[in-house]
Amino acid sequence: MVRKLLAGVALGLLTLAVSSQAFAQADVIEKRQAAMKNNSADAKAIKAAVEKKDYATVETKAKDIMGTADKIVSLFPKGSTNGKTKAKPEIWEKSDDFAKHAKNLNKAAGEVAAAAKSGDETAVNTKVKALGDACASCHKQFRAEKYSE
Numbered sequence: 001m002v003r004k005l006l007a008g009v010a011l012g013l014l015t016l017a018v019s020s021q022a023f024a025q026a027d028v029i030e031k032r033q034a035a036m037k038n039n040s041a042d043a044k045a046i047k048a049a050v051e052k053k054d055y056a057t058v059e060t061k062a063k064d065i066m067g068t069a070d071k072i073v074s075l076f077p078k079g080s081t082n083g084k085t086k087a088k089p090e091i092w093e094k095s096d097d098f099a100k101h102a103k104n105l106n107k108a109a110g111e112v113a114a115a116a117k118s119g120d121e122t123a124v125n126t127k128v129k130a131l132g133d134a135c136a137s138c139h140k141q142f143r144a145e146k147y148s149e
């Protein structure tokens with residue numbers, strides 16, 4: 001009787017542990033997708049600001065992307081694949097390469113900020129294009145076309 005009860009409690013705890021882990025993963029996935037959405041909002045703001053030659057805004061938004069880029073690797077903890085995600089397994093199989101892409105984003109955004117600060121229109125245009133490429137090349141390799149569920 002007691003044994004049965006204990007087994008029941010153990011099973012209950014196990015279920016609880018598994019489901020709270022699933023919740024934790026959903027949180028992790030949502031958090032990184034929110035960071036990516038922020039990247040996207042920044043990139044859009046940069047494009048709009050470039051058209052208006054509002055280089056102060058370009059610089060601020062580019063610096064925000066630099067900050068996000070620094071966090072990318074930690075936003076993708078190993079095994080965080082349970083949930084609605086486009087993260088490909090290659091992120092963890094080729095983690096050095098993934099980290100390199102995150103670093104490259106930081107560099108590309110830094111160059112946009114520097115160009116904006118200098119006010120050199122040609123440089124701003126070139127660096128903004130390179131920033132877009134830094135997003136796209138990582139997505140091409142590490143982001144799936146569709147959500148996992």
Ligand code: HEC
Binds near residue numbers: 085134136139143
């Ligand atoms: C180091 C790789 C990497 C870089 C660089 C990167 N991304 Fe992403 N991005 C990803 C991955 C991986 C996902 C899929 C995340 C998921 O679904 O869990 C993603 C998802 C997204 C999403 C979809 C978010 C959602 O809600 O599903 C947007 C939008 C996005 N990225 C925008 C950007 C923009 C804009 C940049 C450049 C300023 C950028 N990303 C740079 C890897 C990257």
